[in-house]
Amino acid sequence: MSNLSIDPRVKLSVFFLLFTFSFFLSSISSALILIVLCLAISALDKVLKKVVRKLIIFIPMLVVALLLWTFFSSFSLFYVKNENMNILNGVFMSTRLFLFLTISMTFIFTTTPEEMIKGLDALHFPKSLVFLFGLSLREIDSVSRDFISIKESQASRGLELDKGSLVKRIRNHIPILIPLLVRSVESAEKLTLAMELKAFNLSNKRRSSNLKLSKTDFIILVIVTFVGLTAVFLLR
Amino acid sequence: MEVVSSLSVKNLSCSYDSKSVFNNFSFSLRGGEALAIVGRSGSGKTTLAYCLTGIIPNIVQAKVNGEILLDGKNILGKRPCELVEDINIIMQSYETQIFGLSVEEDIRFGLENLGLKEEEIKNRVEFVLKVIGLEKYREKLTRNLSGGLKQRLAIASTVAMNPKFIVMDEPTSNLDWKGTKSLIEIIETLKKHGVGIVLLTKRIKGLESYLDKVIKLDEEQRSLSYDFKHRKIQDKNSNGSEETLVELQNVWFKYEDDDFSIKDVSLSLKSGKVYAVMGSNGSGKTTLVKLFNGLIKPKKGKVLVLGKDTRKYSTAELARYVAIVFQDPEKQITFDSVIEEATFGCKNLGLPLSYAYEALEILKLKEKSLFSPLSLSTGEKVRLSIASAIAMRPKLLILDEPTTGQDETTLRIINNVIKSLREEGKAVVVVTHDSDFALSIADEVLVMREGLLLVHSTPSKILLNEDMLEKFELEPPSCIQQEAFVRDIQ
Numbered sequence: 158m159s160n161l162s163i164d165p166r167v168k169l170s171v172f173f174l175l176f177t178f179s180f181f182l183s184s185i186s187s188a189l190i191l192i193v194l195c196l197a198i199s200a201l202d203k204v205l206k207k208v209v210r211k212l213i214i215f216i217p218m219l220v221v222a223l224l225l226w227t228f229f230s231s232f233s234l235f236y237v238k239n240e241n242m243n244i245l246n247g248v249f250m251s252t253r254l255f256l257f258l259t260i261s262m263t264f265i266f267t268t269t270p271e272e273m274i275k276g277l278d279a280l281h282f283p284k285s286l287v288f289l290f291g292l293s294l295r296e297i298d299s300v301s302r303d304f305i306s307i308k309e310s311q312a313s314r315g316l317e318l319d320k321g322s323l324v325k326r327i328r329n330h331i332p333i334l335i336p337l338l339v340r341s342v343e344s345a346e347k348l349t350l351a352m353e354l355k356a357f358n359l360s361n362k363r364r365s366s367n368l369k370l371s372k373t374d375f376i377i378l379v380i381v382t383f384v385g386l387t388a389v390f391l392l393r
Numbered sequence: 394m395e396v397v398s399s400l401s402v403k404n405l406s407c408s409y410d411s412k413s414v415f416n417n418f419s420f421s422l423r424g425g426e427a428l429a430i431v432g433r434s435g436s437g438k439t440t441l442a443y444c445l446t447g448i449i450p451n452i453v454q455a456k457v458n459g460e461i462l463l464d465g466k467n468i469l470g471k472r473p474c475e476l477v478e479d480i481n482i483i484m485q486s487y488e489t490q491i492f493g494l495s496v497e498e499d500i501r502f503g504l505e506n507l508g509l510k511e512e513e514i515k516n517r518v519e520f521v522l523k524v525i526g527l528e529k530y531r532e533k534l535t536r537n538l539s540g541g542l543k544q545r546l547a548i549a550s551t552v553a554m555n556p557k558f559i560v561m562d563e564p565t566s567n568l569d570w571k572g573t574k575s576l577i578e579i580i581e582t583l584k585k586h587g588v589g590i591v592l593l594t595k596r597i598k599g600l601e602s603y604l605d606k607v608i609k610l611d612e613e614q615r616s617l618s619y620d621f622k623h624r625k626i627q628d629k630n631s632n633g634s635e636e637t638l639v640e641l642q643n644v645w646f647k648y649e650d651d652d653f654s655i656k657d658v659s660l661s662l663k664s665g666k667v668y669a670v671m672g673s674n675g676s677g678k679t680t681l682v683k684l685f686n687g688l689i690k691p692k693k694g695k696v697l698v699l700g701k702d703t704r705k706y707s708t709a710e711l712a713r714y715v716a717i718v719f720q721d722p723e724k725q726i727t728f729d730s731v732i733e734e735a736t737f738g739c740k741n742l743g744l745p746l747s748y749a750y751e752a753l754e755i756l757k758l759k760e761k762s763l764f765s766p767l768s769l770s771t772g773e774k775v776r777l778s779i780a781s782a783i784a785m786r787p788k789l790l791i792l793d794e795p796t797t798g799q800d801e802t803t804l805r806i807i808n809n810v811i812k813s814l815r816e817e818g819k820a821v822v823v824v825t826h827d828s829d830f831a832l833s834i835a836d837e838v839l840v841m842r843e844g845l846l847l848v849h850s851t852p853s854k855i856l857l858n859e860d861m862l863e864k865f866e867l868e869p870p871s872c873i874q875q876e877a878f879v880r881d882i883q
Binding site: 271274275291295298303306307309310311312313314315316317318319320332335336339340344347348349350351352353354355356357358 | 446452473477481482486489490492494506507534550551554683686688707709710712713716719723725727738742767781782
């Protein structure tokens with residue numbers, strides 16, 4: 158984690174476990190325990206404020222989810238006939254949704270792209286896959302930077318982006334998308350070139366990092382597994 | 394005794410779809426020497442670099458004839474990956490060449506691809522980190538490096554692969570004076586280690602004394618003499634009838650979660666004046682000018698454009714008063730033809746399209762109005778983006794680094810445009826590293842450092858004062874460089 162040094166493998170495993178647990182849990186209290194666990198992780202990494210700030214944005218969505226699951230769950234594909242439990246069902250589903258959001262946000266704020274790549278590499282994912290993943294992360298970054306600067310230069314030429322009807326606004330984004338597309342193709346070509354110049358080949362099987370698990374890593378992994386298993390299997 | 398390698402190019406010609414780029418070009422170079430090949434934009438410098446490194450004809454399709462002899466063996470037509478240990482390239486967009494997460498990993502990347510033994514890799518990594526001066530950045534994440542350091546890393550990773558010759562395509566175009574100085578040091582070091590350097594550049598200003606040979610790539614370049622030295626340098630007097638176009642009142646600005654990048658700046662821009670905004674990379678120059686047309690809004694303080702608070706207006710609404718031409722002209726090319734591109738702003742603002750035709754005329758692009766903008770050379774693309782800005786008849790025109798990497802023809806045209814705008818009573822703000830350009834054109838110079846506006850004075854007081862230049866890490870103008878050169882010789 159950016160402020161707390163934890164082995165990237167442990168980090169990926171922790172979030173993988175958390176996601177898995179959240180699919181298997183079946184009671185509101187277990188969901189709540191996992192939410193608290195997640196928030197504790199983000200507090201440890203000093204990003205609690207950021208996570209909470211992002212989660213607040215989703216409150217309207219949670220309210221809608223609560224209403225839908227309470228009153229319209231009979232239309233759902235996953236509907237199990239259980240007439241008296243509708244309000245509880247609604248609360249459970251929206252709590253679980255909230256849990257998914259909390260895990261995702263904690264993951265995003267505590268894990269850098271570099272850690273994800275290192276983690277995957279150290280967990281012996283295929284080299285080509287790890288490399289591809291790294292490249293795409295890098296491209297996302299450069300495309301988003303290009304998007305901002307193209308938007309700025311077109312707005313400076315009098316292109317109005319934030320006014321008018323929705324259709325008009327979408328149409329006004331075309332002069333941004335065209336240069337963005339052209340640039341992305343160009344940068345992909347340059348990337349091919351650069352790979353060639355580094356004599357890139359997939360026969361290189363060397364793993365980049367020699368990571369060692371520390372005590373903290375073990376403790377965190379054990380706590381998450383223990384709390385998660387308790388929440389899922391004991392609090393049914 | 395170490396054998397000195399040699400590179401000799403004989404009668405090299407290259408053409409794309411029967412359109413010739415250069416013909417019968419020849420030169421020779423030995424290891425430990427530095428050669429500059431100078432040419433205006435569009436003269437085929439990148440094409441030449443691609444031919445030398447095997448990118449043409451293997452990856453980029455083009456017809457190429459002649460010989461490229463490396464230690465006597467013709468390497469023309471070999472694949473780049475076969476040549477990496479003979480001749481390698483630092484591309485103009487060197488950021489693409491960085492693959493590693495950290496500095497050290499990036500240097501290792503190429504070496505691992507070569508299949509070297511771990512011990513050899515370690516030795517080479519240590520060697521380049523030391524030689525290129527990246528030791529203290531070894532663990533740093535590559536994406537957090539500044540532009541200059543990224544370039545240094547791209548050089549380091551290439552040097553690690555042990556090429557006998559390195560081609561650098563426009564290495565100085567994005568560097569400030571400090572960056573240029575450290576690039577010169579690297580070139581010196583590489584020369585000492587027996588590496589031959591081919592620099593492809595539009596201007597060799599500042600590099601002269603470190604080069605062993607200079608060759609001009611195109612005919613036109615030979616007849617041009619745009620000489621900064623003989624220009625009369627004097628501060629211009631104001632004519633009295635000035636209107637305040639933009640006013641900043643104690644402005645503070647920061648991007649989310651960052652430190653303040655503009656700190657308590659107050660200034661006012663008047664009509665009929667040319668301002669040069671100077672300072673090293675990352676000092677807040679571009680951020681400052683983005684405040685002028687409301688692309689970013691101040692966190693504290695006020696920015697007034699003709700008395701209008703930018704917080705209440707969108708950039709599009711302010712575009713009729715303030716226009717910005719950004720550094721990379723390719724970022725705004727949207728349409729199929731030059732004329733459509735030039736009229737885009739007029740259409741958005743409901744102005745007569747004839748303004749755009751006039752603008753193209755001024756920028757000497759009228760004959761190309763039906764061409765595709767993508768077919769233009771870099772210099773022409775810059776001119777097109779300036780045309781599309783002045784077509785909106787703004788009261789204030791902002792040019793972000795218009796001179797970087799430009800050839801003399803483009804520079805002259807830009808210079809004339811700025812002068813005529815001033816005569817029309819408009820204001821121009823130029824963000825630049827180029828002291829000669831600032832001296833020749835500006836009425837006032839604003840020096841930025843770490844978000845602060847340090848000085849706001851006349852060009853001669855800042856740019857002809859050696860203490861000031863050193864203090865603010867600005868590029869000394871040619872006249873001062875020459876004086877220093879003469880002093881050194883004496």
